[in-house]
Amino acid sequence: GIQVEQSPPDLILQEGANSTLRCNFSDSVNNLQWFHQNPWGQLINLFYIPSGTKQNGRLSATTVATERYSLLYISSSQTTDSGVYFCAGATGTASKLTFGTGTRLQVTL
Amino acid sequence: KAGVTQTPRYLIKTRGQQVTLSCSPISGHRSVSWYQQTPGQGLQFLFEYFSETQRNKGNFPGRFSGRQFSNSRSEMNVSTLELGDSALYLCASSPDGQPGLDTQYFGPGTRLTVL
Numbered sequence: 001g002i003q004v005e006q007s008p009p010d011l012i013l014q015e016g017a018n019s020t021l022r023c024n025f026s027d028s029v030n031n032l033q034w035f036h037q038n039p040w041g042q043l044i045n046l047f048y049i050p051s052g053t054k055q056n057g058r059l060s061a062t063t064v065a066t067e068r069y070s071l072l073y074i075s076s077s078q079t080t081d082s083g084v085y086f087c088a089g090a091t092g093t094a095s096k097l098t099f100g101t102g103t104r105l106q107v108t109l
Numbered sequence: 110k111a112g113v114t115q116t117p118r119y120l121i122k123t124r125g126q127q128v129t130l131s132c133s134p135i136s137g138h139r140s141v142s143w144y145q146q147t148p149g150q151g152l153q154f155l156f157e158y159f160s161e162t163q164r165n166k167g168n169f170p171g172r173f174s175g176r177q178f179s180n181s182r183s184e185m186n187v188s189t190l191e192l193g194d195s196a197l198y199l200c201a202s203s204p205d206g207q208p209g210l211d212t213q214y215f216g217p218g219t220r221l222t223v224l
Contacts (some may be wrong), residue, residue, distance in 0.1 A: 031210055041146075041197050043215040050210075086152065093209040095140055096165045097201075099152035 002027045002089060006100035013077050013107050021072040021085055021103045029089035032063055033097065034072050037084040046072070046085075077107045110136050113202050113216035121222045127188040130219045134181050134202030140164075141183040142213065143175060146197040155198075158183050159205055187221075195223045 003026035013019055023034075034046040047054050051065040058077075063070040074081055084104050088097040114133045122128050134141050142165075143155040154167040158177035175185040181202075187194055199218045203211035 033212065035215070040217065041199075041220065042217045043199065043201075045212060045214060048212040088152075090209055094165050095142055095157050095159075095203060095205070095209055095211070095213065096154045096167065097142075097144075097213060098154070099144075101151050 002029060002091060002098050004087060004089060004098050004100035006085075006087060006103050008103060009101065011103055011105045013105065015078060015107055015109055017077050017107075018073070018075045019077060019105070021074070021087075021105075023070045023072070023087035023100055025068040025070075025089050027091060028065065028068060029091055031090035031095075031097070032070055033088050034061055034070070035086045035088065036081075037086060037102070039083065043086065074105075077105075079107045079109065081105060082107050113200055113214055115198075115200050115216040115219050117219060118217065119220050119222075121224060122190050123224050124190055124192060126190050127186060128190060128221060129184055129186045130198055130200075130221075132183045132185075132200030132202075132216060134183070134200075135214055138202035138204050138214075139181055140203045140205035140211070141177055141181060142201045142203075143183070143185050144199045144201065145169075146199060146218075147193075147195070152199070155185065190223045192223050194221065196221060 005024045035043040047061040053062045084102040088099040142157040157165040177183045201213040
């Protein structure tokens with residue numbers, strides 16, 4: 001199966017700062033999603049982005065499918081952005097998502 | 110539309126017991142997947158059901174099983190519980206209009222503690 005690497009594993013930011021999270025895949029994926037896990041454990045969908053660039057408010061994501069990586073940008077971070085960010089991918093027609101180990105983000109005042 | 114719902118939200122069992130967890134997908138979604146999250150192993154795929162049939166399976170022992178009903182609701186069962194089964198169990202649903210290409214939406218999870 002595919003391997004998913006996320007970096008950095010931990011990130012501490014002051015409120016208002018910007019950050020970039022990275023996700024590398026060992027093989028091509030045709031399904032790629034970014035999630036934010038809240039303190040209660042629920043995975044909140046951020047982006048479905050197997051290729052290209054998308055933006056949603058202060059968040060944006062870019063996937064370069066040919067180079068097998070994806071980036072999540074968080075601008076003007078807020079304390080509510082704290083939590084763990086996961087990327088996940090799937091290949092072929094399987095709905096089986098393989099998750100990275102996550103980036104734990106802490107935004108401080 | 111209501112999101113994915115999972116019941117119960119919290120569960121405490123003892124070793125050797127069995128447990129059944131329930132997941133109701135988003136209305137109209139036909140694919141339901143289950144994942145286990147532990148601090149040591151992270152998020153791991155358990156299995157996926159579509160049209161009441163298991164379509165994909167992860168690398169878990171046979172003690173882990175599941176099923177899907179005609180209304181797309183799904184249950185997973187763990188028999189002979191072990192301490193290592195303590196985890197957050199997450200259910201996800203997708204429309205499956207394009208198998209493997211749909212966005213998966215996750216429920217709030219069931220936190221299982223095995224004593």
